[in-house]
Amino acid sequence: MNSSPLAILLFAVQPTFYRDVLPILQDRCQSCHRPGEIGPMPLLTYGDARPWAKAIREQVKRRKMPPWFADPAVGRFSNDPSLTATQIETIDRWAVEGAREGFPADAPPARRWAQGWNIGVPDAVIAMPQAFHVPPTGVVDYQFVILPAKFDEDLWVTMAEIRPGDRRVIHHAVLYVRERDSDWLRDEPVGVPFVPQGKRVTTSDILAIYTPGHAPMVAPAGMAKKIPAGASLVLQIHYTPSGKPAADQTRVGLAFQSSAPERRILTLQINSTAFRIPAGAGHYRVTAAGTLPNDALLLGMFPHMHLRGAEFEYEVNAPGGIAETLLHVKPYDFYWQIYYQLAAPRLLRKGAQLRVTAWYDNSPNNPRNPDPGEEVTYGEQSDEEMMVGFFDVAVPAGATKELFFKR
Helix, strand or coil: CCCCHHHHHHHHHCCEHHHHHHHHHHHHCCCCCCCCCCCCCCCCCHHHHHHHHHHHHHHHHCCCCCCCCECCCCCCECCCCCCCHHHHHHHHHHHHCCCECCCHHHCCCCCCCECCECCCCCCEEEECCCCEEECCCCCCCCEEEECCCCCCCCEEEEEEEEECCCHHHEEEEEEEEECCCCCCCCCCCECCCECCCCCCCCCCEEEEEECCCCCCEECCCCEEEEECCCCEEEEEEEECCCCCCEEECCEEEEEEECCCCCEEEEEEEEECCCCEECCCCCCEEEEEEEECCCCEEEEEEEEECCCCEEEEEEEEECCCCCEEEEEEECCCCCCCCCCEEEEEEEEECCCCEEEEEEEECCCCCCCCCCCCCCCEEECCCCCCECCEEEEEEEEECCCCHHHHCCC
C-alpha cells in the first residue's frame, strides 16, 4: 500500500464498508437482508455486500430501498426507514470509489438476531402442530388453524411476530384472538389446517399480521394487546403456490408484560366489498368511511389491496371540522405491504369520521395486472381485489372491542 501522506488522507476520507456502510446496513437493511428473511440476499458482511455494491447504490439513489411509500409531505412516522441524503451519498461514494473494505476494527458491534426472531427471544412460541402442504400450482383457499394453546388467565402482549415456515408460499397471515364465548369456528378442528364450512368473516380482534415488509407488532410504552382468559388464537393464512411443492409450518412468537397497561390496543378496519372495477380502468376510485364511537388514540395505519392497487389514503374529519389527510401511500406495492406507525399518537374524538380511499389500475399499463380485460370485484385471491384500511387505536385498558363500539 502506498503510505504517502496523500494516500493516507485519501484512504481516511474515502468511505469504507466497516466504518461507513455497515452501520447503515445494520440500522436500515439487515432486518430483511439476512438468512430466513424476505431480502433476496444477506447483507451482514463485506463478502455479502461487495458483489452487490452497484445494485445497492442504484436502489438507494432511486429510493427504492429501503421500501417506503408514504408521501413525505403528509404525516410523520416512527418506523420510516428512509435513508438521509448523507447516508445515500455515503453509499453512492462507497460504490463509485471502489467499494473499499476498510478495517474490521472499525465495524460497529454486530446485531444479535435472537434465533431468527425480530422481537428478541419470545416468552412463548406457538407453532402449527403439523405442516400444510402447498401444491406447486393452482389456487389454494384460505387456510385456518386454531392453535393448540390454552390461556387460563388474561395475558398482555407487548410484542407479537408471525414467522412463516416457507415465505415463498405465504402471501399473508393474520393472527386473531377468538374470545371464549365466540361462536366463530366453534365446531372446527384444533391444530390442523382447514377451510371453514360456515362463517369465515369475524369481528375478533387481530393480534398480529404478516405480509411482505410488515414489521412485528411492537406496542408503544404503556400499551399492549390482550389475550383474555379462555381465548384461542386463530391463524388465517393465504398460500400462493410457487411452482414447486412446499410445506409450511408457521410459528407465532409472543412477549408479555406481567401487569395491565394504561391502554389497550385494538385493531379496527374500514373496508368496502361492493365495488366493481371496470375493465381497462386506469384510475378507479373506491371510498369507505366510519365514525368513531368513542375517543381513542390513533397509533398507526395499514392499507391492504391486491395486484391492481395503486394508491391508498386515510383522512380524518373531526366533528364540525375540515378533512385532514393522515396518510397517502403512492405507489401502493402489493409485495411490500407496510404498517405506518405514527411518530406520536393522534387523539381522535368521539364522532370523528375516518375515510379511506383506494385507487386501482386495471389498465394494460399496470405490469402486475392479471387481466386488464376483466371487470374486477371483491375476493380473497390475488387476481381479485380487496379494499381494507386497517388501523390501530389505543383505548382504556378495561375496554373491550364490544364496549368501545357502544355509543
